[in-house]
Amino acid sequence: MSFAASSRHLLEVKNLETQFHTDYGVVRAVDGVDLHIDEGETVGLVGESGCGKSVAALSIVRLVPDPPGRIVGGQVVFEGTDLLRLDVREMRHVRGSKIGIIFQEPLSSLNPVLSIERQLVEPLQEHLGMTRRQAASRASELLDMVGIPDPSARIRDYPHMMSGGQRQRIMIAIALSCNPRLLIADEATTALDVTIQAQILELMKDLTEQFGTALLMITHNLGVVARYADRVCVMYAGKIREMAPSGELYGNPKHPYTLGLLGSVPRLDARRDTGKLTQIPGDVPDPTRIPPGCAFNPRCDYAVERCSAEDPWMEEVGEGHVAACWEWERVG
Numbered sequence: 001m002s003f004a005a006s007s008r009h010l011l012e013v014k015n016l017e018t019q020f021h022t023d024y025g026v027v028r029a030v031d032g033v034d035l036h037i038d039e040g041e042t043v044g045l046v047g048e049s050g051c052g053k054s055v056a057a058l059s060i061v062r063l064v065p066d067p068p069g070r071i072v073g074g075q076v077v078f079e080g081t082d083l084l085r086l087d088v089r090e091m092r093h094v095r096g097s098k099i100g101i102i103f104q105e106p107l108s109s110l111n112p113v114l115s116i117e118r119q120l121v122e123p124l125q126e127h128l129g130m131t132r133r134q135a136a137s138r139a140s141e142l143l144d145m146v147g148i149p150d151p152s153a154r155i156r157d158y159p160h161m162m163s164g165g166q167r168q169r170i171m172i173a174i175a176l177s178c179n180p181r182l183l184i185a186d187e188a189t190t191a192l193d194v195t196i197q198a199q200i201l202e203l204m205k206d207l208t209e210q211f212g213t214a215l216l217m218i219t220h221n222l223g224v225v226a227r228y229a230d231r232v233c234v235m236y237a238g239k240i241r242e243m244a245p246s247g248e249l250y251g252n253p254k255h256p257y258t259l260g261l262l263g264s265v266p267r268l269d270a271r272r273d274t275g276k277l278t279q280i281p282g283d284v285p286d287p288t289r290i291p292p293g294c295a296f297n298p299r300c301d302y303a304v305e306r307c308s309a310e311d312p313w314m315e316e317v318g319e320g321h322v323a324a325c326w327e328w329e330r331v332g
Contacts, residue, residue: 016074025288029055031238042215044229097127100175104187106167110159142173165196237295244321254323
């Protein structure tokens with residue numbers, strides 16, 4: 001399926017499909033995903049572990065390991081160019097200078113045998129053409145920008161000499177070093193304690209606003225999304241099931257899965273006598289044996305006969321609000 005990218009979207013993903021061929025069968029990790037991100041916008045991508053969030057992000061920047069994974073269809077149009085059609089050299093330039101990435105675990109993402117300075121200087125020289133002296137000076141400025149104390153001394157340290165929060169700050173500095181148009185944060189605060197999480201999230205939000213950078217925030221933490229995202233995409237079993245502005249999604253969910261996720265989150269405004277948090281029954285389906293029809297149908301309280309036979313398509317259920325559910329009018 002071909003399409004023309006909209007001029008108002010910085011990134012437009014259409015019908016993206018990524019599969020993994022395993023000994024147990026084909027895993028359709030990303031199964032026809034459609035989403036877009038506008039300039040300066042923060043979009044949250046949420047869902048349970050294994051739903052395909054991280055693979056979708058890796059597919060956008062073409063970092064899916066092949067084998068066993070492969071992007072088998074769709075388009076990823078960034079600034080009017082389909083990234084899936086670029087050669088390896090062109091894609092490396094986009095990844096470094098136009099799209100920054102913050103991975104889930106900084107200790108495994110940073111090179112343990114290279115100094116922080118080396119890892120900051122290299123992209124500046126490669127993508128911005130800076131001299132060694134210019135890049136070293138800019139690297140110190142970046143460390144100061146992300147809140148590393150005494151940056152001129154700490155820049156010579158190695159990753160193992162930094163705390164978890166400091167390593168994540170280093171990752172943010174590297175990702176933003178070349179002033180990218182889009183920043184992808186893949187579970188960037190999962191391994192950190194709550195206080196440090198808040199600091200890192202505020203830092204990311206402040207810096208993306210300062211640079212005018214769009215942000216794709218991938219997380220399973222709905223509280224994080226409520227505070228920082230302009231729009232939210234809810235993913236289940238390789239597909240986006242609901243998409244809406246943040247306030248609309250939290251106030252008026254129209255997919256049973258979204259409703260279940262929201263019901264499992266403690267709320268400060270909830271009455272104490274309302275009982276326990278709700279629980280989504282059942283388990284996430286085996287990715288090699290996705291049930292026919294709607295994949296959420298075996299766990300859904302709203303399921304009807306049609307749900308086990310036909311997979312619903314995205315339907316407009318409100319202004320800027322779409323959901324893939326045959327029974328969306330009953331939800332909420």
